[in-house]
Amino acid sequence: MAKALDVRDLSVRFDTQHGNVQAVDHVSFSIEEGETLGLVGESGSGKSVSSLAIMGLVPSPPGVVEAGGIMLGDRDLNTFNAEALRRVRGKEVAMVFQDPMTSLNPLLTVGRQLTEVLEIHEGLSQAEAFKRAAHGLGDVGIPAPEERLNSYPHELSGGMRQRVMIAMALLCNPKVLIADEPTTALDVTIQAQILELMKGLQERHGTAILLITHDLGVVAGMSDRVNVMYAGRLVESASTAPLFDAPCHPYTIGLLGSVPDLTGPAGDDLYSIPGQPPDLAELPAGCAFAPRCSRAADACSEAVPATIEPAPGRLSACLEAEALAKEGGAG
Amino acid sequence: MSAPLLRVRDLTKHFPIGKRGMFSDHRKILRAVDGVSFDLERGQTLGVVGESGCGKSTTARAIIGLHPATSGSVQLDGVELTSLSRSEWLPYRRRIQMIFQDPYASLDPRQTVSSILTEPLAIHKLAKPKERKLRAMALLDAVGLNPRHIDRYPHEFSGGQRQRIGIARALALEPELLLLDEPVSALDVSIQAQIVNLLGELQERFNLAYLFIAHDLAVVRHLCDEVCVMYLGRVVEQAPRDELFESPQHPYTKALLSAVPHPNPHIERTRERIVLTGDVPSPLDPPSGCTFHPRCAHASEVPDDRCARECPALVTSEGRSAACHLP
Numbered sequence: 001m002a003k004a005l006d007v008r009d010l011s012v013r014f015d016t017q018h019g020n021v022q023a024v025d026h027v028s029f030s031i032e033e034g035e036t037l038g039l040v041g042e043s044g045s046g047k048s049v050s051s052l053a054i055m056g057l058v059p060s061p062p063g064v065v066e067a068g069g070i071m072l073g074d075r076d077l078n079t080f081n082a083e084a085l086r087r088v089r090g091k092e093v094a095m096v097f098q099d100p101m102t103s104l105n106p107l108l109t110v111g112r113q114l115t116e117v118l119e120i121h122e123g124l125s126q127a128e129a130f131k132r133a134a135h136g137l138g139d140v141g142i143p144a145p146e147e148r149l150n151s152y153p154h155e156l157s158g159g160m161r162q163r164v165m166i167a168m169a170l171l172c173n174p175k176v177l178i179a180d181e182p183t184t185a186l187d188v189t190i191q192a193q194i195l196e197l198m199k200g201l202q203e204r205h206g207t208a209i210l211l212i213t214h215d216l217g218v219v220a221g222m223s224d225r226v227n228v229m230y231a232g233r234l235v236e237s238a239s240t241a242p243l244f245d246a247p248c249h250p251y252t253i254g255l256l257g258s259v260p261d262l263t264g265p266a267g268d269d270l271y272s273i274p275g276q277p278p279d280l281a282e283l284p285a286g287c288a289f290a291p292r293c294s295r296a297a298d299a300c301s302e303a304v305p306a307t308i309e310p311a312p313g314r315l316s317a318c319l320e321a322e323a324l325a326k327e328g329g330a331g
Numbered sequence: 332m333s334a335p336l337l338r339v340r341d342l343t344k345h346f347p348i349g350k351r352g353m354f355s356d357h358r359k360i361l362r363a364v365d366g367v368s369f370d371l372e373r374g375q376t377l378g379v380v381g382e383s384g385c386g387k388s389t390t391a392r393a394i395i396g397l398h399p400a401t402s403g404s405v406q407l408d409g410v411e412l413t414s415l416s417r418s419e420w421l422p423y424r425r426r427i428q429m430i431f432q433d434p435y436a437s438l439d440p441r442q443t444v445s446s447i448l449t450e451p452l453a454i455h456k457l458a459k460p461k462e463r464k465l466r467a468m469a470l471l472d473a474v475g476l477n478p479r480h481i482d483r484y485p486h487e488f489s490g491g492q493r494q495r496i497g498i499a500r501a502l503a504l505e506p507e508l509l510l511l512d513e514p515v516s517a518l519d520v521s522i523q524a525q526i527v528n529l530l531g532e533l534q535e536r537f538n539l540a541y542l543f544i545a546h547d548l549a550v551v552r553h554l555c556d557e558v559c560v561m562y563l564g565r566v567v568e569q570a571p572r573d574e575l576f577e578s579p580q581h582p583y584t585k586a587l588l589s590a591v592p593h594p595n596p597h598i599e600r601t602r603e604r605i606v607l608t609g610d611v612p613s614p615l616d617p618p619s620g621c622t623f624h625p626r627c628a629h630a631s632e633v634p635d636d637r638c639a640r641e642c643p644a645l646v647t648s649e650g651r652s653a654a655c656h657l658p
């Protein structure tokens with residue numbers, strides 16, 4: 001399969017009065033046509049900022065984006081000017097933003113916002129666009145879609161706004177879909193419906209999906225592969241089942257261990273990784289997870305651990321990766 | 332017996348929507364909340380779950396008077412809140428705090444975190460001016476944010492970090508009742524666990540009451556004593572936590588519980604779930620009878636087409652209630 005998106009050596013820094021915040025630090029990954037790549041990680045670890053960088057939407061200043069390449073097929077988005085990016089955005093690469101209220105215009109009806117996308121990118125007439133937009137809203141499970149096209153964002157529930165964003169991203173059948181926490185405001189039955197919709201789009205159009213989510217159940221069901229981020233860096237990457245079966249980075253182990261259970265004793269304290277994430281303006285010299293890691297040795301704090309392949313097809317940026325792979329039965 | 336801290340009775344909130352035409356009135360009534368009742372005691376947590384758009388946030392907003400209830404009663408400690416004037420509300424604002432579902436929209440982008448957190452302290456004259464910033468820093472620390480980031484603006488934080496600013500702001504006033512609307516949905520599971528534990532600890536220390544709206548049923552199960560399931564503006568089932576999760580009675584609750592994704596790819600890809608067929612109903616034009624009947628797998632088991640004709644009442648027995656015609 002061909003690579004739909006290939007991100008090479010992406011870094012994003014925010015130069016602020018409080019110092020230089022290294023939000024994304026030399027991240028590389030790719031997604032094939034028809035593949036779903038899950039992206040999980042600490043809150044504040046750079047998942048949204050990496051996505052915004054791919055879309056060319058990092059505010060500058062204070063943002064500074066550096067990349068070896070952001071390849072959409074054989075074109076490098078990193079070399080595109082603003083106008084060229086606008087033409088690609090929403091059509092070939094679409095994004096479901098984490099925060100619907102900041103990306104929907106509060107002054108326009110959702111119908112206006114949806115039809116605008118279709119008029120610009122697909123050249124549809126207003127009437128055709130209206131029909132397609134209503135259809136799109138119906139697909140994401142919004143009842144009475146024709147009437148709801150006249151609603152303003154504040155007249156919709158949180159989950160309905162999120163679904164408007166999803167409908168908007170899917171309108172033009174994009175080649176690459178970046179979905180940043182697309183189902184956080186949805187109940188599990190509607191969530192299942194939305195995930196099915198995304199899979200359907202993927203099957204029909206070979207869409208490559210980057211699925212950012214904190215819901216490890218959703219990752220388990222949807223992703224072919226999973227990337228794990230911590231403090232701006234990619235710390236682990238593996239196919240889905242091996243990652244869950246035998247994580248090879250201590251942060252991933254801690255993350256999987258913190259998932260609350262639907263069965264078993266309730267009401268006790270939940271496990272969480274001890275300590276706090278590092279300040280991105282003052283990253284420690286070595287592994288950023290070392291201060292919280294139970295396996296950390298002196299060497300961990302000396303230099304950033306290189307990314308190695310502790311087992312075939314897996315990557316981990318941990319000095320203990322090989323030992324962890326053996327213990328977990330991955331090696 | 333003393334009154335519960337929060338008592339909600341037959342709460343309704345209807346929105347008129349649509350355009351007023353030249354020759355006809357096309358306005359329709361959207362029944363966002365349609366007769367909700369519950370009690371919440373001090374020191375207790377009531378979970379509210381249900382389909383997206385079923386009226387959870389609207390219920391919470393009506394309780395704190397953000398939009399006035401269409402009808403019904405909301406009492407805090409026996410005092411009717413729905414009839415209070417703006418100025419009469421002020422002391423209650425402090426006792427009831429809400430954490431909003433959309434953290435970014437509820438934080439003023441022009442205020443630094445410091446002023447977001449110290450302003451409520453100033454308005455309610457809590458803490459001496461010099462101490463306010465220290466209090467704010469301690470709050471940031473409690474929600475797992477770096478106190479040294481106190482002079483930053485909301486846009487300099489990630490989604491989950493903003494959500495925690497909202498939590499810190501609500502905690503600043505030491506309320507008695509916290510309405511939490513999806514407070515941990517933007518957090519990774521480790522920080523989520525940290526916040527859930529913090530909420531549990533604060534509840535124990537200050538005897539706080541929580542109305543906890545969430546889609547994450549595992550978190551609801553960990554934090555709540557009692558759970559309310561809403562569907563299209565109404566409560567369709569309410570039960571103590573263990574009863575609800577171990578033996579759900581309402582067909583909607585059963586479908587909901589069966590749809591929770593499992594964090595193990597082997598189980599998740601093979602597990603059975605009840606798929607809800609049929610269109611999501613509209614609060615502009617709710618189905619007849621039981622509003623769940625067009626999607627219910629059991630409606631055909633009830634004789635005489637009763638599910639389509641007659642709205643089932645919420646019947647209480649043995650400490651739990653459900654609104655369903657099934658025996």
Ligand SMILES: Nc1ncnc2c1ncn2[C@@H]1O[C@H](COP(=O)(O)OP(=O)(O)OP(=O)(O)O)[C@@H](O)[C@H]1O
Pocket residue numbers: 014016021023041042043044045046047048049050059062098280486487488489490491492517518519
């Ligand atoms: N405009 C900005 N100025 C300064 N720092 C910023 C800015 N935008 C983001 N950051 C910082 O960059 C880091 C990465 O943010 P990002 O939004 O990518 O996190 P995330 O992984 O998506 O987290 P979450 O899961 O909470 O959404 C955060 O620590 C945040 O504080």
Ligand SMILES: Nc1ncnc2c1ncn2[C@@H]1O[C@H](COP(=O)(O)OP(=O)(O)OP(=O)(O)O)[C@@H](O)[C@H]1O
Pocket residue numbers: 154155156157158159160185186187346348361362363381382383384385386387388389390432614
């Ligand atoms: N200001 C408003 N004007 C018109 N309709 C509204 C308004 N606020 C909410 N509604 C409608 O009321 C219904 C209930 O919305 P509410 O936000 O309470 O749902 P919710 O249960 O919180 O859903 P979610 O889980 O998606 O957040 C929805 O149909 C919504 O469109």
Ligand code: SF4
Pocket residue numbers: 581582583621622623624625627628629630633638643654655656657
């Ligand atoms: S009343 Fe009938 S339609 Fe409604 S939930 Fe019960 S069985 Fe299903």
Ligand SMILES: [Mg+2]
Pocket residue numbers: 047048049098180489490491
């Ligand atoms: Mg994010």
Ligand SMILES: [Mg+2]
Pocket residue numbers: 157158159387388389432512
């Ligand atoms: Mg809501």
